Amino acid sequence: MNPALLPRALTVALVAVFVAIVPVSAQTLDKVSFGTNWVAEAEHGGFFQAVADGTYKKYGLDVTIVSGGPNDNNRMLLIAGKLDFFMAANTLMALDAVANNVPVVTVAAIFQKDPQVFLTHPESKVTKLEDLKPLTLFVSKEGISSYFQWLKSEYGFSEEKVRPYTFNPQPFLANKQSAMQGYVTSEPFAVEKSAGFKPGIILLADYGFNTYSTLIETRRELIDKKPDLVQRFVDASITGWYNYLYGDNTAANALIRKLNPEMTDELLAYSLNKMREYGIVDSGDTSRDGIGAMTDARAASFFDKMVRAGVVRPDVDFRKAYTLRFVNKGVGLDLRPKN
16 A cells, blocks of 8 residues: 555544444434323323433434423324324324324334223222213213213113213212223322222223224324334334333433423322233233234224224224334333343
């Protein structure tokens, strides 16, 4: 080699070595925005975990979480291209998108079980779903148009026993022969704190209401143009959920409390314990395929139930509501406790 070229060759070699050892966090990160459907809470914990512990950065992402709330519509921001991903409540939203030609697609299902429950008084001695039939049932307008139609078609429930649920527990607390809708991760805690008794819990998912919940949605356009970005966001989010459920989630909870000052350590711990106890995030197919798992068979099963209940039109092509391209890869299974 020409001696005059040696300094240049050494420089090129050193630059190559430097580039090879630069960690992902020092490289340019892809900016990603993710909208939730409610204020920050434990039910969003895995996403905040991936921000707080640097998991998103390890996957080359700079993620901003945009919290939802009663007056926010982050899903509309997703559709308008203002957000990259959105946390949808359940599969019914995805089916509704297909029915209305909205170009969004579910790419992962973080909750294997919908947290929807009925709360009961100990005096009513309810032990199974059918025991709810004689009781006064406090159900929201949204509940009437969704899961209650399934209760009617699958279990023969009647709307004659239904009273409006306005997210105020007082009518339920005043009537010992009543049951109130809620989420297993929050309303039982509120009842225990305000009324001093531990309510009975009937989780609809354990009786066949097999919608997925807490879905990651994105636009079809992003899947087509940036599939690698979608894959990295899904994988990092899954990893975040394993670490939130089973690792040190102190930093994630601190971030949640910062964004939602009304959140307490006690409620965060309660919600996390209920997610573990009832297998909300990690159960069923996740033992083999990892958190976020989805299957065609389950999607078809839920669609058929909703058609029978009159909630979804039979001509909707439910297969357009989701894709299995980014899940069922066993991501994060090594982070799951062995026992």
